Amino acid sequence: MGLTNTPSDLLPGTLELLILKAVSHGTKHGYAIVEHLRLTSGDVLQVGESALYPALQRLLVKGWVKAEWGTSENNRRARYYTLTAAGRRQLAAERAEFDRLVGAIQGVLGTT
Numbered sequence: 001m002g003l004t005n006t007p008s009d010l011l012p013g014t015l016e017l018l019i020l021k022a023v024s025h026g027t028k029h030g031y032a033i034v035e036h037l038r039l040t041s042g043d044v045l046q047v048g049e050s051a052l053y054p055a056l057q058r059l060l061v062k063g064w065v066k067a068e069w070g071t072s073e074n075n076r077r078a079r080y081y082t083l084t085a086a087g088r089r090q091l092a093a094e095r096a097e098f099d100r101l102v103g104a105i106q107g108v109l110g111t112t
Contacts, residue, residue: 015047015055016064017098020083020091023065029078030056056081064090 022028022036030052037045059065064087072078083091 013094014098015051016059017091017094018045018047019052019055019059019081020064020087020094023081023083024088024091027080027082029070029072029080031072031078033081059087062090063087 018037019033022033025036028036030049033056034047034052037047056065056067059081060067064084065081066084067079067081070078070080
C-alpha cells in the first residue's frame, strides 16, 4: 500500500485521519509528518508531497489543523502543523468510524 504515487490506495479519508493522528502527538512540519507515518507503519506508508500537501490544505480549510511558519532542525523555513480542538474531536469521530469499517470488513473476510 505505497502512497508515493497513488494515494487512492487508501480508503477515502484515511490519509487525513493518519495526518490528524500524526499531529496529535505534537506540532510537526510536513517532512516530519511523512517520516512519522513511514516509521510507525514499518515503511509501508510512503506518503509523497503530491498527496500530503493537498491533504494538509484540506485540513487547514476545515479548521482541524493550524499552521505557523518556523525554522526546521536543519535551519530551513518550514510550515508547522498543530491539531486544533476541532481536529481532536474530528480525529476521535473518524477513528471510531474507521474502527467500525475495519470491523465490518474483517467480518466479511472471516466468513466462509
